[in-house]
Amino acid sequence: MASSTAVRHPLFTILIALSLLPAIAEQDDEQEGDRVGFLPGQPSRPAVSQFSGYVTVNENNGRALFYWFFEAQTLPAQKPLLLWLNGGPGCSSLGYGAASELGPLLVNGNGTGLEFNKFAWNKEANLLFLESPVGVGFSYTNTTSDLDNIDDRFVAKDTYTFLVNWFSRFPQYKSHDFYISGESYAGHYVPQLAEVVDDHNKNLEANQQINLKGFIVGNAETNDYYDYTGIVEFAWSHSVISDKFYERVKNVCDFRLSPTTNECSHVMNLLFKIYHEIDIYNVYAPRCNIDGSAFSSSFNSSVEKEAKNKSKRLRMYSGYDPCYSNYIEAYLNRMDVQKSLHANISGWIKDRRWSLCSDPIFDNYDMEVFSVLPIYSKLVKAGIRIWVYSGDVDGRVPFIGSRYWVEALGLPIKSQWQPWYLENQVAGRYVEYEGLTMATVRGAGHTVPQDKPAEALVLINSFLSDWKLPTKDI
Known part of the structure; x- marks a missing residue:
């Protein structure tokens, strides 16, 4: 009886391999074409292995997303891949995450x-920054109607398509452990992307799957009721608003309603106006008192538009210029910088400046998702590693609201609220649940990696390594 297993002639195998060579060569050429040799004003040491460019996510509409990728400083072939997303919606992960928070190359104090x-x-991971959605930063579409249809689902679908196509360009990272991270309104982007990846994986062969292991979000907008309750309670508990104003807000606002009432919108506008004289993103940071074009990455509802139009993003931690946003825009609008990054290659943004945040995206974004907590419950059951962290002096997405929504998940507690340490100092507090860890970072505002960079590095290392945060006996 003949065997059912076909035996291929060695010549056949060689011919198949030879037929694949042109595709492999084209793939290598495309990857190397994105390599960034040296950026204007970049320090000569240490060496930084970096790539940037466009990945098409919809050929019919001419939609492409811009990325900036840094290989891990050591052993990149052995390190996980970490995607970082900023929120807004409408703010740039290049300008915030890469250039002012956690990337290896930060824009200096004068741009x-x-x-x-x-x-x-990228001490701990291969680090991928993405400008999303289209219309943010250097990302673009040739179909203007795309900009009228952007919502959370649109963003998640495009980002997933980006990942599939990016892995096709960088196949050496396809098998790596993959994690998603972000802050602020990325509290919506990140879990929704994780859900899309997890759902697709269930219907794909193993070699086609994205090796998703977990996600981590900071000062993350998650559930409107708890987040806005946290804003009001934080403002009162940190002496931003009076007892009388606090009682007024409580009497007229029911944050379970969407949209909220006109009366609630009015008092919340008043609350945000009170914040104009200080920094809502770090209530103890100096305020930027010079004019600038960059707006906040976190105002995310119609009740805040007036406040948004007058607010400036600040450099958060002590000793740094709080007006840094002007310097980042100055640097990324230089033509030599854009050429080195392979950005704006067709000159499509010649009629407008690159900006940290896109007003058209913010104004047109359909914020139809009230809460992403059901996604948390789903992904906890799926065994996805989830961490949540909060800078504890952020007034925009305060830890108070985050504690409320974490508790609302109803997860069993593994270890009680306790301090974690860095250099024999309390760096924050944390609590472990079955399937989720929540941590605070002491003295950090809305952008933890910028405010407390050493603590943030410990945090991401612990998350990626699946270790407890460092503790000690007192």
Whole structure:
């Protein structure tokens, strides 16, 4: 009886391999074409292996997303891949995450060049930044109607398509453990993307799956009721608003309603106006008192538009210029910088400046998702590693609201609320649930990696390594 297993002639195998060579060569050429040799004002040491460019996510509409990728500083072939997303919606992960928070190359204090970040997260992972959705930063579409249809689902679908196509360009990372991270309104982007990846994986062969292991979000907008309750309670408990104003808000606002009432919108506008004289993103940070074009990455509802139009994003931690956003825009609008990054290659944004945040995206974004807590429950059951962290002096997405919604998940507690340490100092607090860890970072505002870079590096290392945060006996 003949065997059912076909035996291929060695010549057949060789011919198949030879037929694949042109595709492999084209793939290598495309990847190397995205390599960034050296950016204007970049320090000569240490060496940084970086790539940037466009990945098409919809050929028919001419939609492409822009990325900036840094290989891990050591052993990149052995390190996980970490995607970082900023929120807004409508703000740039290049300008915030990469250039001012956790990337290895930060824009310096006058916008003339770059400085090396010794606390960069690519110490622990291969680090991928994405400008999303289209219309943000250098990402673009040739179909203007796309900009009228953007919502959370649109963003998640495009980002998933980006990942599939990016892995096709960088296949050496396809098998790596993959994690998603982000802050602020990325509290919506990140879990929804994780859900899309997990759902697709269930219907794909193993070699086609994205090796998703977990996600981590910071000061993350998650559930409107708990988040806005946290805003009001934080403002009162940190002496931003009076007892009388606090009682007024409680009497007229029911944050379970969407949209909220006109009376509630009015008092919330008043609350945000009170914040105009200080920094809502870090209530103890100095305020930027010079004019600038960059707006906040976190105002995310119609009740805040007036406040948004008058607010400036601040450099958060002590000793740094709080007006840094002007320097980042100055640097990324330089033509030599854009050429080095392979950005704006067709000159499509010649009629407008690159900006940290896109007003058209913010204004047109359909914020139809009230809560992503059902996704948390689903992904906890799926065994996805989930961490949530909060800078504890952020007034925009305060830890108070985050504690409320974490508790609302009803997860069993593994270890009680306790301090974690860095250099014999309390760096924050954390609590472990079955399937989720929540941590605070002491003295950090809305952008934890920027405010407390050393603590943030410990945080991401612990998350990726699946370790407890460092503790000690007192």
